[in-house]
Amino acid sequence: MLDIKHTICPSCSVGCGLNIVSKDGVVVGTYPYKRHPINEGKNCLNGRNSILQFEDSIKKPSFVKNNELEESDNESIIKAIKDQLDSIDANELAIICSGNNTNEEIDRIIKFAEEYGSEKIGFYGYNFPNFFGDVASYDDVYNASTILAIGDIYRDNPLLGRRIVLSKENGAKLINLDDVEKSITSLNADEFIQFKDGEFADKIDALKDQLDENSVIIVNKIDSKEDFALIEGLSKGANAKLLPVFNAPNSKGAMNRLNSLDNDEIKDLIDNSKVLIVVKDNLLDYLSEDDIKGKSFIVNISNEKNRFAELSDIVLPGKFWVEKSGTFTNCEGLEQNFSISAECENDNLSEIEMFDELA
Ligand code: SF4
Numbered sequence: 001m002l003d004i005k006h007t008i009c010p011s012c013s014v015g016c017g018l019n020i021v022s023k024d025g026v027v028v029g030t031y032p033y034k035r036h037p038i039n040e041g042k043n044c045l046n047g048r049n050s051i052l053q054f055e056d057s058i059k060k061p062s063f064v065k066n067n068e069l070e071e072s073d074n075e076s077i078i079k080a081i082k083d084q085l086d087s088i089d090a091n092e093l094a095i096i097c098s099g100n101n102t103n104e105e106i107d108r109i110i111k112f113a114e115e116y117g118s119e120k121i122g123f124y125g126y127n128f129p130n131f132f133g134d135v136a137s138y139d140d141v142y143n144a145s146t147i148l149a150i151g152d153i154y155r156d157n158p159l160l161g162r163r164i165v166l167s168k169e170n171g172a173k174l175i176n177l178d179d180v181e182k183s184i185t186s187l188n189a190d191e192f193i194q195f196k197d198g199e200f201a202d203k204i205d206a207l208k209d210q211l212d213e214n215s216v217i218i219v220n221k222i223d224s225k226e227d228f229a230l231i232e233g234l235s236k237g238a239n240a241k242l243l244p245v246f247n248a249p250n251s252k253g254a255m256n257r258l259n260s261l262d263n264d265e266i267k268d269l270i271d272n273s274k275v276l277i278v279v280k281d282n283l284l285d286y287l288s289e290d291d292i293k294g295k296s297f298i299v300n301i302s303n304e305k306n307r308f309a310e311l312s313d314i315v316l317p318g319k320f321w322v323e324k325s326g327t328f329t330n331c332e333g334l335e336q337n338f339s340i341s342a343e344c345e346n347d348n349l350s351e352i353e354m355f356d357e358l359a
Pocket of ligand 1: 009010011012013014015016039042043044045046047048156157158159160
């Protein structure tokens with residue numbers, strides 16, 4: 001029997017609705033959530049393909065020996081992690097969460113860290129600092145007279161890109177700033193500005209006369225927290241609204257709860273810990289193998305089959321987002337609930353259950 005359940009797309013922070021189609025309890029496809037106000041009946045390919053993460057994923061809790069995963073069971077793995085935690089001082093534990101965790105999971109993990117006594121907890125924010133200022137809404141984007149897009153919004157956040165297209169049809173001017181030679185956004189921009197190493201500050205400064213209170217600055221890519229401060233300065237100086245957009249669905253929720261760490265801060269955590277718990281993140285997306293290897297005992301909570309899993313000591317697959325409920329906060333700051341839309345096919349613990357067990 002076919003069944004359709006509403007959920008929230010896990011592939012970026014725009015927060016589109018997505019329908020999960022199951023047949024006899026097995027997920028077989030996706031379909032745009034037609035009445036959802038954010039995506040207005042559409043999903044991009046990244047969103048439509050979100051369920052492909054089921055394919056070739058890690059199914060069983062495993063110990064890792066010589067880069068090979070050896071399947072085990074929840075009980076043995078939880079005991080092994082507890083033994084590690086019992087053998088170290090509280091400040092020798094570090095936890096790296098991610099924007100792929102739900103708000104409820106992050107709250108549970110923070111409580112665990114507090115009770116254990118470790119203050120070494122944060123998430124990798126892709127160079128965005130914690131940002132608590134007002135953000136532009138998608139309606140602001142639609143109604144803007146000038147949009148400054150920093151990064152390739154059309155490619156990485158297509159349903160927000162669609163708002164920009166509609167805004168352009170409404171008469172808005174699109175300026176695109178990026179360090180690449182050409183991108184989908186640049187090809188559709190009225191003005192494309194490419195910057196090279198060391199030029200970002202000057203390019204930002206030169207834009208101040210083009211923006212005003214009817215402008216929106218959208219940014220999904222920056223090289224450093226200092227660069228974000230320049231963008232924030234431009235936004236304040238011109239009275240333009242600002243919308244930081246992230247590649248993970250709940251980066252904003254993570255940012256509201258945890259320190260957003262950059263590469264050096266993450267490396268520092270790793271160098272100064274004996275046990276490192278990483279929850280739904282792939283450290284090799286932003287660190288090198290040398291930054292990780294042989295430094296601490298790594299507990300990798302993730303279903304992703306990748307090189308980072310091979311470099312970990314324990315891999316504990318959690319539940320997929322369709323197998324659990326919770327909330328994601330999108331880049332606009334909107335907190336959206338989602339419920340279980342597919343039954344878990346194995347006995348994997350949810351992230352909350354894992355930290356309940358470890359506590
Ligand atoms: S724009 Fe982002 S949230 Fe929307 S469908 Fe695409 S990947 Fe999912």
